[in-house]
Amino acid sequence: xAHLMALTLAFMLDLWLGDPRWLPHPVRMIGQLIxxxxxxxxxxxxxxxxxAAMLLIVGIIVFFLSWTIVWGGYQIHMAAxxxxxxxxxxxxxxxxxxKEAAMDVYRPLVxxxxxxxxxxxxxxxxxxxxxxxxxEIARGAVETVAENTSDGITAPLFxxxxxxxxxxxxxxxxNTCDSMxxxxxxxxxxxxxxxxxxxxxxxxxxxxxxxxxxxLVEKSSAVTFRLLRExxxxxxxxxxxxxxxxxxxxxxVQLGGKNYxxxxxxYRPTIGFMRQELHAQHILESxxxxxxxxxxxxxxxxxxxxxxxxxxxxx
Numbered sequence: 001x002a003h004l005m006a007l008t009l010a011f012m013l014d015l016w017l018g019d020p021r022w023l024p025h026p027v028r029m030i031g032q033l034i035x036x037x038x039x040x041x042x043x044x045x046x047x048x049x050x051x052a053a054m055l056l057i058v059g060i061i062v063f064f065l066s067w068t069i070v071w072g073g074y075q076i077h078m079a080a081x082x083x084x085x086x087x088x089x090x091x092x093x094x095x096x097x098x099k100e101a102a103m104d105v106y107r108p109l110v111x112x113x114x115x116x117x118x119x120x121x122x123x124x125x126x127x128x129x130x131x132x133x134x135x136e137i138a139r140g141a142v143e144t145v146a147e148n149t150s151d152g153i154t155a156p157l158f159x160x161x162x163x164x165x166x167x168x169x170x171x172x173x174x175n176t177c178d179s180m181x182x183x184x185x186x187x188x189x190x191x192x193x194x195x196x197x198x199x200x201x202x203x204x205x206x207x208x209x210x211x212x213x214x215x216l217v218e219k220s221s222a223v224t225f226r227l228l229r230e231x232x233x234x235x236x237x238x239x240x241x242x243x244x245x246x247x248x249x250x251x252x253v254q255l256g257g258k259n260y261x262x263x264x265x266x267y268r269p270t271i272g273f274m275r276q277e278l279h280a281q282h283i284l285e286s287x288x289x290x291x292x293x294x295x296x297x298x299x300x301x302x303x304x305x306x307x308x309x310x311x312x313x314x315x
Contacts, residue, residue, distance in 0.1 A: 001305065001306075001309055002078065002081065002082050002085070002164075003085065003160060003161055003162075003163075003164045003305070004161065004301065004302055004305045004306075005082050005086075006082045006083075006085035006086040006089055006160065006164065006165065007085075007086070007089050007157050007160040007161060007168075007298075007301070008298060008302075009082070009083075009086035010085075010086045010087075010088075010089035010090040010092075010093060010157075010160070011093065011095070011157070011294065011298060013086065013087075013090045014090055014093050014094070014095050014096050015095065015096060016096075017096070018094075018096030018097050018100065019091075019094060019096070019097045025091055026062075026088070026091045026169065026172075027091060027092075027172060027176055030058065030062060030172070030173050030176050031176055031180060033058055033061070034054065034058060034176060034177055034180050034181065035180070037054040037057070037058070038054070038180070038181055038191065041053075041054060041191070042181075042187070042188075042191040047190035047191045048190045048191070048193050048194065050191065051181065051190065051191035051192055051193060051194050051195065052193075052194035054177070054191075054195075055174065055177050055194050055195050055198065058173050058177060059170055059173050059174060062169050062170055062172075062173040063166050063167075063169065063170045063173075066088055066165050066166040066169040066170070067166040069084050069088065069165075070084050070085050070088070070164060070165050070166060072084070073085070084165070085160075085164050085165040086165075088165035088168070088169055089156065089157075089160045089164075089165050089168050091169075091172075092156035092160070092168045092169060092171070092172040093152065093153050093156050093157065094148070094152045094153065095152075095153050095290070095291070095294055098144075098145060098148050098149075098152055098153070098287075098290065099145075099287045099290065099291075101120075101123065101124045101144070102124075102141050102144065102145050102283050102286065102287050103283070103284075103287065104120040104123075105117050105120045105121045105124075105137060105138075105140075105141040105283060106141065106280055106283040106284055108120065109134060109137055109138065109280040109283070110280045114132075114133075114134065114137070117137050118130060118132055118137060121137055121140045121141060124140075124141075124144050125140045125143075125144060126261065127140065127259040127260060127261055127266075128259075128260040128261060128262070128263065131260075134278075134279060134280065135277050135278045135279065136278075138278040138279055138280055138282050138283055139253075139255060139257075139278050141283045141286070142247060142251070142253070142255065142278065142282055142283060142286045143244060143255050143256075145247070145283075145286040145287060145289075145290055146243040146244045146246070146247035146248075146255070146286065147240045147243055147244060148243075149210060149243050149247075149289075149290045149293055149294075150203060150206050150207045150210045150211075150239065150242070150243050151175055151199075151203055151206075151207075151239075153290070153293075153294055154206050154209070154210045154293065154294060154297045155171060155175075155202070155203055155206035155207070156168045156171055156172055157294075157297060157298065157301060158205070158206045158209070158297075158301070159171040159202075161301045161304070161305055171202055174195065174198050174199050174202055175199055175202075175203075177192070177195035177199070178192070178195045178196050178198075178199035180192075180195075181195055182195045182196035182199060183196075200237075200238050200239060203239040204238070204239060207239035207240070207242040207243060208239075208242050209297070209300075210242070210243065210246070210293055210297060211228060211232070211242035211243060211245065211246040212225070212228070213293065213296050213297060213300060214246045214247075214250065214289065214292070214293050214296075215228060215246060215249070215250070217292065217296050218250060220249070220250075224249055227245075227249060228242070228245050228246060228249060231244075231245035231248065231249070231271045231272060232244075232245040232271075234256070234269040234270070234271050235256070235268075235269070235271060236268065241271065244256070244271050244272075245271050245272065247286055247289060248271050248272025248273075249272055249273075250289055251272075251282055251285055251286065251289075252272075252273070252275035252276055253272055253274060253275070253276060253277075253278050253282060254270050254271065254272045254273060254274040254278075255270065255271045255272055256268045256269055256270040256271045256272075257270050
């Protein structure tokens with residue numbers, strides 16, 4: 001129950017404050033640690049082994065420091081322990097930041113300021129944005145919200161329920177490793193292999209639970225659930241496709257397709273069905289879907305946590 005109270009308080013803090021730039025952020029420190037090892041080890045032979053060692057070292061450091069902070073808080077008082085956990089979990093979720101990033105694309109797009117919308121989209125995606133039209137700009141923003149709803153919000157909350165702040169921080173460390181080195185680019189394909197694989201394993205349950213929950217609360221039909229699984233498998237990632245498929249089916253749009261990276265075309269299978277062309281309003285709707293997903297996810301976590309607590313008390 002302490003974990004439940006801490007993760008709920010963390011969500012409220014993120015909803016209210018987001019990610020203040022003046023606050024020292026653990027994820028930035030994790031990123032600096034990853035960059036240090038990447039510079040030292042990502043060359044020569046045995047890159048896959050060295051990448052796995054980097055992941056292990058970063059994970060141990062983050063978990064041990066987080067556990068020490070939380071343990072110290074609980075030694076002082078239950079309230080201090082919950083507060084320590086809440087502050088750490090707060091740093092692992094990014095609901096407000098994700099919404100603000102999407103709205104930074106939405107607002108100029110509504111005003112037909114395509115140049116500003118493209119510039120703001122370029123801050124959150126890796127694709128070339130200089131020549132995108134309104135539909136393509138909207139697609140980039142919606143895909144970002146869909147992909148990050150799980151790994152940026154519900155997944156850390158899921159691990160916070162299981163193991164409190166230390167496990168949520170460990171998840172965020174692995175996810176940060178993946179986001180920095182888990183690419184198929186020549187430079188990272190070996191060094192980031194372990195980070196990408198472990199991140200896939202950790203996100204397997206949260207990604208599917210989030211997608212299923214979204215369709216469930218929208219009272220979707222059995223056909224839509226079947227389509228969710230079918231469409232999710234079209235994505236090259238074993239997990240990202242679930243979020244994109246759920247959002248695409250709920251919005252009645254098609255995601256994926258052709259993108260350009262450094263001037264070269266890249267094709268990805270489409271997800272969903274184009275009942276209507278993507279436009280600015282879909283960005284706003286995607287942020288509303290995201291918030292509903294988080295709220296329902298929290299309700300499920302509370303139900304699950306309560307049942308676990310009751311079962312423990314009966315033993």
